[in-house]
Amino acid sequence: xxxxxxxxxxxxxxxxxxxxxxxxxxxxxxxxxxxxxxxxxxxxxxxxxxxxxxxxxxxxxxxxxxxxxxxxxxxxxxxxxxxxxxxxxxxxxxxxxxxxxxxxxxxxxxxxxxxxxxxxxxxxxxxxxxxxxxxxxxxxxxxxxxxxxxxxxxxxxxxxxxxxxxxxxxxxxxxxxxxxxxxxxxxxxxx
Amino acid sequence: xxxxxxxxxxxxxxxxxxxxxxxxxxxxxxxxxxxxxxxxxxxxxxxxxxxxxxxxxxxxxxxxxxxxxxxxxxxxxxxxxxxxxxxxxxxxxxxxxxxxxxxxxxxxxxxxxxxxxxxxxxxxxxxxxxxxxxxxxxxxxxxxxxxxxxxxxxxxxxxxxxxxxxxxxxxxxxxxxxxxxxxxxxxxxxxxxxxxxxxxxxxxxxxxxxxxxxxxxxxxxxxxxxxxxxxxxxxxxxxxxxxxxxxxxx
Numbered sequence: 001x002x003x004x005x006x007x008x009x010x011x012x013x014x015x016x017x018x019x020x021x022x023x024x025x026x027x028x029x030x031x032x033x034x035x036x037x038x039x040x041x042x043x044x045x046x047x048x049x050x051x052x053x054x055x056x057x058x059x060x061x062x063x064x065x066x067x068x069x070x071x072x073x074x075x076x077x078x079x080x081x082x083x084x085x086x087x088x089x090x091x092x093x094x095x096x097x098x099x100x101x102x103x104x105x106x107x108x109x110x111x112x113x114x115x116x117x118x119x120x121x122x123x124x125x126x127x128x129x130x131x132x133x134x135x136x137x138x139x140x141x142x143x144x145x146x147x148x149x150x151x152x153x154x155x156x157x158x159x160x161x162x163x164x165x166x167x168x169x170x171x172x173x174x175x176x177x178x179x180x181x182x183x184x185x186x187x188x189x190x191x
Numbered sequence: 192x193x194x195x196x197x198x199x200x201x202x203x204x205x206x207x208x209x210x211x212x213x214x215x216x217x218x219x220x221x222x223x224x225x226x227x228x229x230x231x232x233x234x235x236x237x238x239x240x241x242x243x244x245x246x247x248x249x250x251x252x253x254x255x256x257x258x259x260x261x262x263x264x265x266x267x268x269x270x271x272x273x274x275x276x277x278x279x280x281x282x283x284x285x286x287x288x289x290x291x292x293x294x295x296x297x298x299x300x301x302x303x304x305x306x307x308x309x310x311x312x313x314x315x316x317x318x319x320x321x322x323x324x325x326x327x328x329x330x331x332x333x334x335x336x337x338x339x340x341x342x343x344x345x346x347x348x349x350x351x352x353x354x355x356x357x358x359x360x361x362x363x364x365x366x367x368x369x370x371x372x373x374x375x376x377x378x379x380x381x382x383x384x385x386x387x388x389x390x391x392x393x394x395x396x397x398x399x400x401x402x403x404x405x406x407x408x409x410x411x412x413x414x415x416x417x418x419x420x421x422x423x424x425x426x427x428x429x430x431x432x433x434x435x436x437x438x439x440x441x
Contacts, residue, residue, distance in 0.1 A: 004437060004438065021419075021432065021434075021437065022387075022421040022423065022424070022430070022432060023419035023420055023421040023430075023432040024419075025421070025423060026419070026420050026421050026422045026423065028419060028420055029412065029413060029420060030412060030413050030416050032307065032416050033307075033308075033416050033419060035307075036307045036308050037419075079423070079425065080421075080423050081423075
């Protein structure tokens with residue numbers, strides 16, 4: 001009997017056993033089965049993204065060898081790979097479920113992954129600002145996404161950062177304004 | 192000679208009197224018999240209660256003991272699984288009815304949670320493995336026999352829970368769906384091949400026509416959700432995988 005077992009990738013990520021099932025890489029003609037396949041892929045993509053701190057997934061990632069996503073979009077041990085149309089359909093389902101957003105908008109080839117929802121990022125951001133004693137100071141986006149000491153926000157895409165700031169602004173915990181060379185933001189303590 | 196019954200009026204009195212005495216005697220006798228029986232029953236009950244309390248834990252934890260106990264019960268015509276309603280004094284004393292219901296609930300749990308990926312058909316060994324994982328170490332060892340019994344208790348639910356034999360293996364079906372003969376054959380072939388079936392296997396091994404093989408496989412794929420498609424198969428391009436006979440290390 002074929003045993004589908006878990007596998008640890010060179011980067012240390014533990015692949016679920018379903019990843020060693022050959023039909024997992026095929027878009028299923030039965031809609032109920034495909035829903036299962038898609039759900040499993042969604043879980044896998046988000047968990048891998050969180051593990052490797054990846055924020056962007058492109059349909060092309062299914063076709064390019066040597067990319068960030070090779071470890072999960074391909075399985076060399078059973079010689080299977082996810083096809084671009086299949087990945088595109090998974091991505092579209094993820095967007096419908098608000099687990100990803102097309103970025104830039106008005107195209108469907110690339111998404112921003114929400115392994116943390118923008119609301120969660122807003123809290124992470126506010127917590128980081130207050131614990132590092134930067135409340136009430138003016139920060140640039142670069143100060144936040146490329147801090148001297150690595151933080152959970154390091155490399156956060158600007159679009160996601162803007163969404164998080166917008167969420168904080170609604171509760172008066174952040175204020176966005178133009179500065180000499182771009183945009184600046186100031187955070188305030190929670191009331 | 193003076194006959195006991197006698198003749199004349201006095202005989203009636205005597206007759207009545209003896210009748211009364213007999214009646215007294217008989218009621219006395221039956222009274223003592225009932226008392227005896229009650230005493231025996233009490234003794235039997237207390238013996239059973241004693242048995243139940245001393246062996247309850249081993250019945251629940253030791254599969255061979257449980258099997259022997261169940262055989263003993265069936266030989267004396269007692270159903271230890273008779274629920275609390277059906278005179279389940281036994282069940283109450285042993286908690287065995289509950290034990291089986293509990294197992295039944297866990298079986299349903301596993302069947303339902305794996306249904307989407309296996310189409311409502313799961314191999315017995317796999318079911319046992321998953322239920323055992325659910326119960327944890329303290330659950331003790333559970334056998335094939337226990338599962339078969341528990342699945343029987345699930346039958347009144349009408350959800351189709353049944354043990355079916357496919358290709359010499361026991362499988363548990365959890366959907367109201369009759370498997371036709373062709374599907375049984377496909378499942379048996381898949382079992383031998385570790386889950387993978389292609390048209391050619393059915394043509395070569397079972398002498399089917401390509402049409403028959405394709406129809407059976409496509410029905411299982413599209414209509415029943417019993418198998419998954421693999422369109423990257425190295426040899427045939429299109430292979431069908433039956434998840435219920437694949438072993439999932441989840």
